[in-house]
Every structure is written in C-alpha cells, then in structure tokens.
Amino acid sequence: MTERRITGNDIEQMDKRYRAAFINSLSGVKSANLIGTCQRRGYFENLAIVSSVVHIGAHPPLLGMIMRPHTVTRDTLENIQQTGIYTINHVSEAHTLAAHQTSARYPAQVSEFEAAGLTPWYADDFDAPFVKSCPVKLAMKLAEIIPVEINNTQLVIGEVTSVWIDDKAITATGQVDLDTLGVAAVTGLDTYHSLQRVGRYPYAKP
C-alpha cells in the first residue's frame, strides 16, 4: 500500500486547527443542513449549518444531530430547548457559499438569514423558520436531548412532523432522488460537493 499510518499520538501532536480539519474529514461524506430556529415566530431568527444530522429511525421518523453547547450553534440549541421546534433544510449546490457563511460567529441579535442572504419562509401552522430556497424542508419537533458526557456534546433527537418536497423526486419505492434535487454534500469543515450517481442497487440477499 502507498498509505501512511497516522497514529493516535500523531493526532495528539497536531496543531488544534489542523487536527479539527483532519478529524472532521474522517467521518466521510456528510449532509449539509441548515437548522432554522427563532425565539418566537418571526423574531430573533437563527440559522446554523450543521453536518452531523443522522438517521435514528423510520417509525417514528426520528433524526438526530450532534451539537456542542459552547459554539455558534448555542443560540440554535437554546431556541430548540425553549420552543421545542426547529427546521432542517437541505442545502442545494447553488447555495453552499451562503450556507457556509452561517457558520460565522455573529452576535446573538443578528439573523443569519439576513447575514447570509437566505430568505426565511413560514408554514401557517409551524412557528420555526424554513429556508425558502432549500429543496427539502423538514418541520421538526424536539423529542429528546441525550448528553454525550465523554466530550460535553449533546445528541439532539427530533421527530419529523412535516416534509416539503417536490414529489416528482420521490420514487415509487419511497426513496428520494436527492441528486436530481441538487442537494449538496460536505466533507471536512469547508468543502462542498454535488452528487453523481454511481448506482442504485436492489435489496441485498445472500
């Protein structure tokens, strides 16, 4: 193999920012999601890019995300705890730069929607803001926050209560064609990608 081995000790010796970029690359390809919250409908809106959204289960429909209490996502987490609701919005290829900009450390009173040039949109019966331009929009109801004590992070689990999506992208089997919707992927901390389909395979049998 032409590969080099990087040991735990090598990782420990890395410069802090270098290590953050390196380790953030090791989980592989990630989703680029914008989390929309507010203090009350239309007021003190927050928008934060998150790459840790993960499938928890289909029935009930649950998604999780890892949040660090003391980072830029703090306002987001506080809003989720106080209102019990949030939105998950899939970033499209066309809006990766705007989405990335929401990771800047804005003061609490600044709306990242405005700062990044993204337009909020509200459903009649749901009081957290969606990102109008995102091709998949999920209304989420907080289900549980599980502390991950080993490094002081939290697994925030929510239930999908509504989905806004172009239904032409939903196949006969229920699978969503995220590539044709132009949904972007992220690797590491700063690199965004579009998807080229390699294959769709049948349910695997021995």
Add this chain to the structure above:
Amino acid sequence: MTERRITGNDIEQMDKRYRAAFINSLSGVKSANLIGTCQRRGYFENLAIVSSVVHIGAHPPLLGMIMRPHTVTRDTLENIQQTGIYTINHVSEAHTLAAHQTSARYPAQVSEFEAAGLTPWYADDFDAPFVKSCPVKLAMKLAEIIPVEINNTQLVIGEVTSVWIDDKAITATGQVDLDTLGVAAVTGLDTYHSLQRVGRYPYAKP
C-alpha cells in the same frame, strides 16, 4: 413553490418499506462506511455497511454510529462489545456494489468479506480486520455505548487510534480530499454517488 407537503399522518400511513426508504432519505447525503470486526484475529470476521457514522469531536478524536441491536449489524455490535475494537473503512466508488452486498442477512458463520468479495487486511498490532481496498481505514477503540431509548437503538462511540491514508490526500490545513480519493456517498437505502467539488471556502467571518 411546486413542493408538496407530506404530513406526519401521511408518514404514519405509509407502507413499512416505503416509509423506511423515504425517511432514510431525509437525513441527506451520508457516508458509506464498512465496519470490520471479528471474534478474534482472523476468526469469525464480520463486515457491515453503515451510513450513520457521525463526527462527535476532534480532541479526543471521536466518531459515533447509530446501531440497531436486532438487525444484521447484531454480530458487528456483539463483536465490538466483546473485543472493544473495530475498523471503519471508507467505501470507494469502485466498490459500492460489493459494499452494498454486506447488508444481506448472512448467517453468523458467514464472513461478509468472502461473501462480498472484499479482502481483509490486518495491521501488526490491531486485531480487527480492515478492508484492504478502502482508501481510508480507521482503527477504532470503543469508548462508550449510549442507549437511545426512544426507539431502542444505540449510539456507539469510538476513539480513532490510527488512520491509514495516502498522505498526498491530506492538504496543508489538515483537510482530507475525500473526492480525489474516490470516496463514495450514499443516499437513502440503496443509492451511491461519487463527489464533484462545488467549492472550498475560507473560515467564515461576520
């Protein structure tokens, strides 16, 4: 908008398999990782594709994954609990079909390496099997298993103790070029993609 709203009640009414495919699409683009385990070095090897690997933290370097005790990953989870070690291997575009095949329900005594035509490789000082052809190989030491009681799943957290990678793919800032390594992404339950870079952006500032 041309979007349709799908409500929680619509989701509840879906056929079970359709709902599984639909909800598994909603977390967005995911990593395609092969988890390698064994009962002891070289014996009773197991290999399972997992799309729920998530970044937990960089210091210490921690990755999590969501596992369901009563599925095909059961042998994998038992091996992890008994040996305290496992490997995470990034699937490349060239091997997505073989990787997908590991999701079939083989009897416990069958090695998914053999069944899928993937070659195991061992490091001198680490007793869990890697997938030789994968461009990123991580040696993992179990750190903690956190029960997610809401749907009887588990968040399995491990520490990265070694990485095997072509170091030409590591940039000056520590970011790994997963796209040039040919690492694949997965969406939903059955669709695999290669990555086309849209942009790499500087650290965002207000």
